[in-house]
Amino acid sequence: MRFQASGRVVLPGDKLCVVEEFMPVSGAKALKNGAVVATVAGIAEYDIKKHLVSVKPLESSIKIRPGDLVLCQVREVQDRLIICDILAAADYKVKTNWTAAVLHRGGTPIFTVGDIIVARVLDEYSGIYTLTVKGRGLGVFQAFCDICGAPLTPRDRTLLCLRCRRRYSNRPLVPYYGKVNTLLKMFGGLLSPEGGGLLWRSR
């Protein structure tokens, strides 16, 4: 079989090589007869040293990947688990809402249902994303009072409910807490009609 050069545009079903030459990594799959075919439209890349072949997709179907910065809304608060919907991502459009979970130590929950949080994707396992809010620039963007549900106002690094005077000190805040323009600048995808899925599904 003739040598296949990297950088070639391939379409699903195009034969890349046989498994004896290169093993498929991503965007490629080995068939039962030993042939390796591309599974997505993209650019073929052959790693000659490691004998691996992959296809870099031109259009990706998996949008959310570990390491991404995402905007979420809390849906459910459990003992050690906070379940939220991913509304938008910083670098691309998210078309439908995905379920994600933030793990925490238990005790007083750090978020309330309805909170808008900025988090980073840690891992994806079997279609469920786990998130973290530990780190620079991560935390709650808009928090609400556990008891009366009013929006919280930042006061001396804590959050204060102006309606019932409760104070919350265990919530990680983003530096731009409550500043819509900064949020919109970060999550530019929000401005597209497809962006944010649930965000615009209000009607």
Added chain:
Amino acid sequence: MEKTEQRLITEDGRRIDGRALDEMRPVRIEAGVLDRSDGSAYIEMGKTKIYAAVYGPKEAHPRHLAQPHKAILNCRYHMASFSVEGRKAPGMTRREIELSKVIREALESVVILEEFPRSAIDIFIEVIQADAGTRTAGLTAASLALADAGIPMLDLCAGIAVGKVEGKIVLDPSEEEDKKGEADMPVAMTPRLGSIVLLQLNGRLTSAEFREALNLAKKGIEVLYELQKKALSKKFESATPLGEE
């Protein structure tokens, strides 16, 4: 009024619309025609006009339908009420439900569903004008829409109908040939793998005729596959790989 029945195939082997027996109708295929969807395609085969769109992978709803090890594929083949002679009731008929199923099963055999556990991929096929061969044209468009959406597949799918008209095997029968002909056989294949993903037959064929029909379909599918590739390449002409500027 002319009393004698009009012949569908003339003495010199031409069909009623002037085509040769193994000639398909003019085909137009485009990818990425609808903006909202994750992937879409449009196909025109003669007067048959079809849009297909793909949404997903997304979370499966209702939740109990989600499979822990793979994505589920939902397919809806639907005909517009003005797409046929007379007017079709707008809802889903039993025929449309059946065709949705066979198209879904055809696509399930090429889409790599294991890559998206707990997810759903929705495929919508909307026939805006029907003039025979809608299920195969719909499948051709749907597989292109899936590729346009970047969903991993072992191969594209393309389909075409073969008919038997006045004892002759013809490629891509028109509606008139379909109605008056003796048999109609929609075939869909994965062009590279060379395997059949959809096969139906309405009417009677001898085994020799069946073999002839299948070979004729394979020829047609190869032509369609080239057009699909062209449409995809055109869509991705200006694109750069993800993660590179």
Added chain:
Amino acid sequence: MYRIGAKPYPTKIMHDKLYELILRGERLDGRGPYQYRPLEIKTSIIEKTDGSAMVNLGGTKIIAGVKTALGQPYPDTPDQGNIVVNAELLPLASSFFEPGPPDEKAIELARVVDRCIRESKMLELDKLVYIPGRSVLVVYIDVYVLDYDGNYFDPSVLASVAALATSKIPLYEVKDGEVIMNPEIRSSLPIRRFPVSVTIGLLGDKILVDPTSLEESAIDTSIVLGWSDDDEMAAIQKNLQGLIQFGVMDEIINVSKEKAGELRTRLMEAVGRVGGTP
């Protein structure tokens, strides 16, 4: 989900952003408040219909088809033809649309299109009667939303009217008390006028025409006005929840009247009836 003023909180963010822009006379996509998105009308695209049209308004794509058939008149109008409008928000058009029988949004769309056509007396229905009380022409209009980026009302009305205006119906003759169809001879439907509709979104006391789906999700409310003639309205539908301040109505009427004139000019060009009444 936490709601302020019956709106999910994230929507409020977008609402405030849009309001801030509209105060400066700007919109997210760079349009002015009273500016429509690019409009394209194509007629006679489906050969099997009696008349059809496809309308692209920005990212919204609508197709309408007209079919005619003989039928019985309604008991209360024995000397008039019938109009039947059906609309479907295809799941192909947006991830917000679900498969299944027409939901309340689709029914609302069909009924608004129906009202624009029926109430404007666009068709001379009394000319579509063959045997009074027994046999009249039924005009079926089917509207399909193929791609949805907000405001499906205006392009649906445009597509339906363009499809009707370019329809060629077969000739029906009465012979010995029977109606016989002659499909060889075809003629246009009797048309009096060309109704159009204008959709206006409201952000507080500010108005914007032709909202996109993003704007639709954040605006306070919206209103659809069907204009049957230069200075005559045939249908109004306020849709979405929310209030319209009374003082804004004047501006709504003036703006929509001007926009209706523009749309009608484009429509008449598309159906080949430039200048003057049909």
